[in-house]
Amino acid sequence: xxxxxxxxxxxxxxxxxxxxxxxxxxxxxxxxxxxxxxxxxxxxxxxxxxxxxxxxxxxxxxxxxxxxxxxxxxxxxxxxxxxxxxxxxxxxxxxxxxxxxxxxxxxxxxxxxxxxxxxxxxxxxxxxxxxxxxxxxxxxxxxxxxxxxxxxxxxxxxxxxxxxxxxxxxxxxxxxxxxxxxxxxxxxxxxxxxxxxxxxxxxxxxxxxxxxxxxxxxxxxxxxxxxxxxxxxxxxxxxxxxxxxxxxxxxxxxxxxxxxxxxxxxxxxxxxxxxxxxxxxxxxxxxxxxxxxxxxxxxxxxxxxxxxxxxxxxxxxxxxxxxxxxxxxxxxxxxxxxxxxxxxxxxxxxxxxxxxxxxxxxxxxxxxxxxxxxxxxxxxxxxxxxxxxxxxxxxxxxxxxxxxxxxxxxxxxxxxxxxxxxxxxxxxxxxxxxxxxxxxxxxxxxxxxxxxxxxxxxxxxxxxxxxxxxxxxxxxxxxxxxxxxxxxxxxxxxxxxxxxxxxxxxxxxxxxxxxxxxxxxxxxxxxxxxxxxxxxxxxxxxxxxxxxxxxxxxxxxxxxxxxxxxxxxxxxxxxxxxxxxxxxxxxxxxxxxxxxxxxxxxxx
Numbered sequence: 001x002x003x004x005x006x007x008x009x010x011x012x013x014x015x016x017x018x019x020x021x022x023x024x025x026x027x028x029x030x031x032x033x034x035x036x037x038x039x040x041x042x043x044x045x046x047x048x049x050x051x052x053x054x055x056x057x058x059x060x061x062x063x064x065x066x067x068x069x070x071x072x073x074x075x076x077x078x079x080x081x082x083x084x085x086x087x088x089x090x091x092x093x094x095x096x097x098x099x100x101x102x103x104x105x106x107x108x109x110x111x112x113x114x115x116x117x118x119x120x121x122x123x124x125x126x127x128x129x130x131x132x133x134x135x136x137x138x139x140x141x142x143x144x145x146x147x148x149x150x151x152x153x154x155x156x157x158x159x160x161x162x163x164x165x166x167x168x169x170x171x172x173x174x175x176x177x178x179x180x181x182x183x184x185x186x187x188x189x190x191x192x193x194x195x196x197x198x199x200x201x202x203x204x205x206x207x208x209x210x211x212x213x214x215x216x217x218x219x220x221x222x223x224x225x226x227x228x229x230x231x232x233x234x235x236x237x238x239x240x241x242x243x244x245x246x247x248x249x250x251x252x253x254x255x256x257x258x259x260x261x262x263x264x265x266x267x268x269x270x271x272x273x274x275x276x277x278x279x280x281x282x283x284x285x286x287x288x289x290x291x292x293x294x295x296x297x298x299x300x301x302x303x304x305x306x307x308x309x310x311x312x313x314x315x316x317x318x319x320x321x322x323x324x325x326x327x328x329x330x331x332x333x334x335x336x337x338x339x340x341x342x343x344x345x346x347x348x349x350x351x352x353x354x355x356x357x358x359x360x361x362x363x364x365x366x367x368x369x370x371x372x373x374x375x376x377x378x379x380x381x382x383x384x385x386x387x388x389x390x391x392x393x394x395x396x397x398x399x400x401x402x403x404x405x406x407x408x409x410x411x412x413x414x415x416x417x418x419x420x421x422x423x424x425x426x427x428x429x430x431x432x433x434x435x436x437x438x439x440x441x442x443x444x445x446x447x448x449x450x451x452x453x454x455x456x457x458x459x460x461x462x463x464x465x466x467x468x469x470x471x472x473x474x475x476x477x478x479x480x481x482x483x484x485x486x487x488x489x490x491x492x493x494x495x496x497x498x499x500x501x502x503x504x505x506x507x508x509x510x511x512x513x514x515x516x517x518x519x520x521x522x523x524x525x526x527x528x529x530x531x532x533x534x535x536x537x538x539x540x541x542x543x544x545x546x547x548x549x550x551x552x553x554x555x556x557x558x559x560x561x562x563x564x565x566x567x568x569x570x571x572x573x574x575x576x577x578x579x580x581x582x583x584x585x586x587x588x589x590x591x592x593x594x595x596x597x598x599x600x601x602x603x604x
Contacts (some may be wrong), residue, residue: 055202059249060084062204066238079242088250095243099256099286102235103225106261137162138349142512145354149510153362159344168271173264176274181262200301201294205244207237213293223284224261232285244290257287334367338384341366342391352395353519356416357510359391364419371421372428375456378463381422388418396520399529405485406527411507413482414494414526423477426463430472433457489538490528493557525556532556 063083066072072080075094082091124132141161145152155161214233222228232240247253264277271277341363345355371381389407392398409415433453436444447453464471471477485491497504506514507523514522524530533554534543546554548564559566582592 055199056086056249059204059245060086062245063242066242073236073239076236076239076242079239079246083242083246083249086249088246088252091246092250092252092254095246095254096256098239098243099225099227099254099284102227102231102286103256104227106222106224106226134349141349145350145510146512149357150362153358156345156348156350156358157341157363157366159340159347161348168273168276173274173277177262177264177277177279198301201297202248203297204248205241205293207241209293210237210241210244210289213289213296217289217292220285220288221263221282223256223282223287224259225256225284227285229285229289232289240286240289243286244293247290254286256284257290259284334370335380335384335387338363338367338387342387346391346395351512351516351519353514353516354510354512355395356392357508359388360418360508364388364421368425368428371425372432375459376425376429376463378422381425381463385421388421392416392418396523398524398527399531402527402529403485403488403490405481405488405491408481409485409491410478410482410498412498412501412504413478413485414491414497414504415481415485416523417508420477420481423464423466423471423480424474426460427472427474427477429460430457430464433460490535493528494526525560528556530556530559532559 060083063080067077067080067084075098079091079094082088082094121132141152141156144155152161214229214237217229219229260281260283262279262281265280266276267278268276342359345358345363348355350358367384371384389404392407393400393402406415407418408420409417411417433448433456436448439445448457461470466480469476469480471480486495507526511519528535533547535556537543543553543555546552546558546563550558550563552558552562561570578594582594585592
């Protein structure tokens with residue numbers, strides 16, 4: 001029998017064929033060769049078995065080449081030797097052990113509030129009932145913001161944060177869906193079509209191929225084993241490629257690939273029954289990475305129909321432009337959409353820094369597309385900017401004379417980092433048309449040369465000119481507003497703040513570590529917006545002196561650095577930092593000398 005195998009494996013010796021005897025596939029092929037009484041069936045089985053053996057030998061040869069490398073880990077060398085000897089049972093045991101070693105317990109499942117809905121205490125007044133409901137909504141929105149900021153932003157901007165609570169009990173959901181999952185599966189009696197065999201799907205994976213798959217993957221929810229994409233990126237690509245090749249050689253899948261966790265995703269805003277949910281099964285991240293590699297190979301060698309939408313990347317040609325066009329031309333609905341989002345954002349149970357985060361990262365980007373693709377005027381863009389500034393000013397209780405540069409300068413330059421649409425939209429329009437000029441399409445070039453498009457581009461270029469300067473890039477806009485901030489009286493002390501970029505991230509990262517009131521005070525201190533004597537009398541005469549008799553101007557810099565009113569707070573901050581640094585250094589094994597406090601006749 002081994003001689004029969006060797007007939008169509010000229011590149012492998014008879015002893016090499018003997019090494020395959022312990023594999024499961026060897027036994028299956030042995031049964032196929034025993035069908036000597038039926039030559040037609042024997043030939044058919046040989047034709048189907050031959051490419052399978054060739055694939056196994058290619059993978060074994062790949063393992064042999066990898067073993068020539070130096071300084072390989074012991075477990076990787078053992079796995080490669082098992083693949084080299086075609087010992088698929090041992091190789092799959094090692095793959096299962098490795099996946100078990102990588103696995104970790106999942107965090108506590110954050111079920112929706114509706115599935116474990118809290119009942120209000122009895123005998124509450126109408127006023128206290130509203131307070132209780134407001135607290136429940138605040139608790140849920142904060143949990144959602146912590147779990148997924150994108151989902152929280154979508155609900156808050158759409159105003160559905162009140163209606164998204166499900167009233168379906170968990171017991172009812174479990175009873176309904178377990179009955180569906182446990183129901184017998186109907187057998188598919190349709191004959192399976194057979195076509196040309198394409199062995200490119202089962203060729204050995206390389207480390208470079210696994211690197212590309214990891215780079216193209218996006219972080220998603222972990223499976224039942226708790227393995228995340230970040231965990232796989234910390235592993236050796238060669239080890240992952242070896243695991244995938246062991247799976248291809250054995251023709252079986254690891255135990256972890258057969259286990260998944262199922263979550264129920266609402267199909268409607270307010271689910272009222274189990275049928276309003278869609279079950280989604282989440283498999284192991286290793287399984288999804290393996291399938292992504294197979295999918296890329298399949299699409300490369302088997303182009304899909306242009307009408308196929310699922311299981312493929314869709315280009316921009318399928319996207320809806322998002323523009324409202326009637327018989328009268330463009331309908332400008334951006335202002336109404338922005339008003340609705342700002343209204344819903346104000347009513348949502350959020351902290352000021354969370355509202356600001358959603359505004360910068362979600363609300364403003366939602367209107368950018370329509371603004372860029374439709375003709376604009378300076379007055380319309382200024383009106384939209386004024387609405388955004390008004391919302392931020394009310395959330396942070398900023399004074400009415402706050403310099404505009406503080407709103408639009410980059411957060412690392414000392415500002416709040418809000419996009420000034422009056423400058424940004426024309427810049428993006430000009431950039432888009434400049435990119436279209438490089439497209440080698442006669443139809444596009446003809447459109448760009450039309451009188452209408454020439455007028456459109458000229459108008460966008462005119463809007464890019466601000467105070468005699470032509471702002472044609474985001475860098476030019478950032479520099480313009482940075483200088484506007486530093487030239488103002490409140491921002492002249494921020495010129496060196498960009499030397500420590502990390503110290504400015506708290507402004508825009510939506511941190512929940514600070515209470516809302518503390519965050520607002522920090523924003524005011526940062527922008528020199530505290531109501532000091534020097535600021536309150538600005539433009540109305542000489543500034544007053546410090547009321548504590550410090551013989552200095554009552555300014556914010558004096559209060560923060562040298563005034564007797566803040567002496568105890570400054571010393572407390574100094575002592576707190578000293579103690580924290582000393583503790584950190586001692587934990588690292590250093591011997592630390594701390595300053596001593598001496599009691600004198602005038603105090604400590």
